[in-house]
Amino acid sequence: MSELSLERGLAAFREEIDAPVAAFFSSCIHCGLCATACPFYVETGDPKYTPILKLEPMRRVWASEFTLWGRLKGLVGLAPRVTDEMLAEWEELLYDSCSMCGRCSLVCPVGNDLQYMIRKSREAMVASGHAPEGLIGAASRAIRTGSPMGLQWKTLDVQIKHVESSAGLEVPVDKEGVEYLVLLSSMEIINFPEYLEAITKIFDHAGVTWTLSTDCYEATNAGVQIGSKDIAAELVQRVVDAAVKLRVKKVISPECGHAYTAIRWEGPNLIGKSYPFRVFHIIEVLDELRAAGRIKTEGKETDRLSMHDPCNLARKSGVIDQQRNLMNLVAENFVDLKEHGKYQWCCGAGGGVSSNERAEPLKIAAFKRKKAQIEEVSPDRMVTMCATCRTQLEEGLEEHSMDIPVVGLTEMIAEHLVEKKQPA
């Protein structure tokens, strides 16, 4: 049984090893600098969390099967093998202690993209039966119900009604031929219903046509987080089908970093072809509207605001200036954290860590890096644009008794819209 699953895992490693992976492993000099870039190492001080070490199973498969010297060593039984026990031990390293934030990939002096290889390694972990329970649950709920948290449309429908009565505006559902299909994340629907109201107001203000789809409203992809291409591809296909059915040319990923990288960068490769539409993060859309003069705001926030860049949005997707342009539109006292943009530090909850209950102590430990960053600039409030980051920031700051509220950028923009003149 376990021999069979080990073989599947090894086959997945083999399939994932490509030229970049071979170049990366050929170049690692064991300098250990990746550890200094990792919040899980920095805040625990445990060397086993050194990022390159998390890739040891994949490295062994590469060394013993993809190099001449390794194959020679294998012939005389000298090449170390990957065992089922090893993969069991590495489950914590590849999931609990890695949010795939990619900071190590930006710091490695030989240029190894470690995050790229962690993502690949997770495919083998799933294939060999070594994925965390929490993520397995999220992935199966996503396939079954469309939501990793098991949410149903009727929950969202209740919220839509609330928004409609509170904003006095229609929330369009299943409207064909509009400009944008808007996706949400379950985390957002549960924790931050103000987001839906904010985009409803902003799009009405800017004259943007948009819609939700009853077929598919979930933007996150539990298949990408756990490392299962099959599950991930099916979840992406649901978005594609919904967009095609409604004849929409642009799809908006919500205030969620992971959802954006999943649908924007991985999605087309998961289904093996380009999309018949373009994908944007809500922040990109808002900044485009700002640049086009379609968002008119009044008044500014006067308290000291700082910002947390979601890793998936900034470092892993290049959306860095857009959120600052929007901040400057509505905040007069905005100060960046010292290391921000592509060099920002992860909140500690991404990459499936927050769906993996077992990882809770590590998630809390990793947050201390963010906490230290926030303390350096001591803002009155933090602004971010990812529901997972926001939840982690709120919980972490609360845990450390720091009275710093966290707000979503989209809702902050919505609060400053110039009121439309009511028809007489």
Next chain:
Amino acid sequence: MIDPMDFLLWTKGPMFDWAIAIFALGMMARLVEIFMLGRKPNYAEPRGSEWGPGFRTILTRSVADAGTFQRAPFNVVIGMIWHIGFFIALLLFIPHIELIYSVLGIRWPGLPNPAVDAVTAITILAMIGALIHRLRNPVMRHISTFEDYLVWTVTFLPLMTGYIAYHRLIDPYPLALGLHILAAEIFLIVLPFTKLTHIFTVFIARWYNGAIFGRKGVAS
């Protein structure tokens, strides 16, 4: 007892040819092994290009970002010192240039011997510092394997024996020079089968890193 002159001639003759052959074939094999794997097509709409950012990262990764420098100043500085020192000793010492000219037919100006001598001394000290750091730093000690210490040794020996030969610290001179040449040959033989491959593959790795990030619009 082998005659020191015979030993020197052996290191300059058959052993040199073997070392060059193993190095060249081994390194060629590794490069073929890497490139044969290729990459899957990427269907995601790019935000930026790959080529330019790839080459940019080849250059920019040579210097640590400010945060990394603050968190690991010794690691960054010592690594930089001995790498630069190693290349100065290897490529700007006039007898080395003459050797390269005799094999490849190209030459460039060198540095005065006393300058290379001073650089070599600094490099030797920096390498010893790097070894001590590897043994004492918790992360480095934890991730280090036999290969790391082997590679340190075969990198250190050409420098040390070169310094010994230049200062005539071993008699007779043909023995000292022979040992230096042998150390360099061991370095070449070990190179394709250890992390020393990074001397060449670092350019490929950095290019891929820059290209992967560059495609997403991030200057890595």
